[in-house]
Amino acid sequence: xxxxxxxxxxxxxxxxxxxxxxxxxxxxxxxxxxxxxxxxxxxxxxxxxxxxxxxxxxxxxxxxxxxxxxxxxxxxxxxxxxxxxxxxxxxxxxxxxxxxxxxxxxxxxxxxxxxxxxxxxxxxxxxxxxxxxxxxxxxxxxxxxxxxxxxxxxxxxxxxxxxxxxxxxxxxxxxxxxxxxxxxxxxxxxxxxxxxxxxxxxxxxxxxxxxxxxxxxxxxxxxxxxxxxxxxxxx
Numbered sequence: 001x002x003x004x005x006x007x008x009x010x011x012x013x014x015x016x017x018x019x020x021x022x023x024x025x026x027x028x029x030x031x032x033x034x035x036x037x038x039x040x041x042x043x044x045x046x047x048x049x050x051x052x053x054x055x056x057x058x059x060x061x062x063x064x065x066x067x068x069x070x071x072x073x074x075x076x077x078x079x080x081x082x083x084x085x086x087x088x089x090x091x092x093x094x095x096x097x098x099x100x101x102x103x104x105x106x107x108x109x110x111x112x113x114x115x116x117x118x119x120x121x122x123x124x125x126x127x128x129x130x131x132x133x134x135x136x137x138x139x140x141x142x143x144x145x146x147x148x149x150x151x152x153x154x155x156x157x158x159x160x161x162x163x164x165x166x167x168x169x170x171x172x173x174x175x176x177x178x179x180x181x182x183x184x185x186x187x188x189x190x191x192x193x194x195x196x197x198x199x200x201x202x203x204x205x206x207x208x209x210x211x212x213x214x215x216x217x218x219x220x221x222x223x224x225x226x227x228x229x230x231x232x233x234x235x
Contacts, residue, residue, distance in 0.1 A: 003096040003161060004073045008047070010094070010165045011065035011075040015051040017169055018063050018077075022176075023056040032211075032219055041212030045069060050223060057085050057177040062223070068210065072097055076224075077168070078197075079175060080190050083183035083231055086114035087175055088147070089193050092168040096161070103137060104164035106171060107150040111189040112181045122174060123149030129167065134160045145196035183231035194225045 019026060033048040047067040052060060059082045067073035075094045081087035088108035095103045108119045126149060134153035143150070155161040198220060207216035221227075 002098050003101055003158070004067065004070070004098055006158075006161070006165075007073045007075055007094060007096045008065060008067065010169075011049070011063065014075065014077055014092075014169055014172070015049075015063040015065075017172060018051060018053045018061050021053070021055045021058075021061075021173075024053045024061075025055075027052040027054055027060075030223070032215075032223065036211040036215055039212070039215060041215050043210055043212065046210050047073075052223075057081060057087060057175050059083070059229075060226075061090075061172075064224070066207075070098065074206075075165075075168075077172070078225075079172065080228075081111070081175070081178075081186070083186045083190075083229070084180050085186075086112055086178045086181040088115045088119050089190065090172060090175055091146070092171070094161075094164060094168070101134075101155040101161045101164075103153070104133065104155055104161070104168075105137075105150070105152050106164070106168050107146045108171065108174075109146050109150075109193055111193075112185050114179060114181050118174070118178070119147050119149060122171065123147070126151060126167065129163065132160060133164050133167070140200075142196045142199040145193045187228050187231050190228045194228065197225050 018024060029050050029052050032050060036042040047069060049065045051063045058079045061079040064076040073096055077092040079090035088111055091107050091109060093105045108122050133151060134155040137152045137154055139152050155164055204216055204220060207219060
């Protein structure tokens with residue numbers, strides 16, 4: 001089985017895992033591929049699926065599969081906790097071509113001080129597996145939003161590729177309801193994370209090459225990294 005097919009299967013499995021989390025409910029989600037087709041901005045054939053879920057711990061968990069068939073595929077997942085839940089932000093991205101994976105990125109990113117205990121426990125568990133995940137990749141400056149425990153690797157082979165996929169799914173399952181925290185501090189932390197992610201121009205360029213710049217910007221602003229609700233609105 002090609003890595004592209006394996007990544008598609010993993011994206012579907014992660015979306016199913018999200019929907020099966022305790023108390024999870026799917027949120028309405030626009031068909032962005034259909035929107036591009038209607039707008040007439042679809043520049044090449046793509047596969048594109050988005051699932052968004054809310055749980056008692058997470059206000060927004062987004063799982064995306066985006067692929068240019070036969071060339072490249074991306075699994076992206078990001079989870080933001082409710083503003084009163086002392087949890088880190090979950091981020092997981094895997095990029096692969098037909099026969100080679102180019103990147104696996106996974107982090108539980110800092111939010112409020114109470115979430116640091118979970119980040120450190122996860123980091124200790126990951127440390128024993130890190131060597132099997134692949135060679136480390138150098139991260140750009142905007143990734144200062146990540147924790148020091150961030151996994152950023154280039155999987156060496158199919159075994160390392162699968163290990164990264166398994167670790168990403170297992171990490172998501174660690175995000176259970178936690179103790180309370182200051183909603184204002186959590187909202188500010190999530191806003192900083194989103195600001196950092198929106199500086200990743202590589203994502204925008206790839207989307208724009210397939211669906212046009214205007215729709216790429218709309219997707220990033222409305223679905224990929226939408227604004228954080230105010231603490232009062234989220235209460």
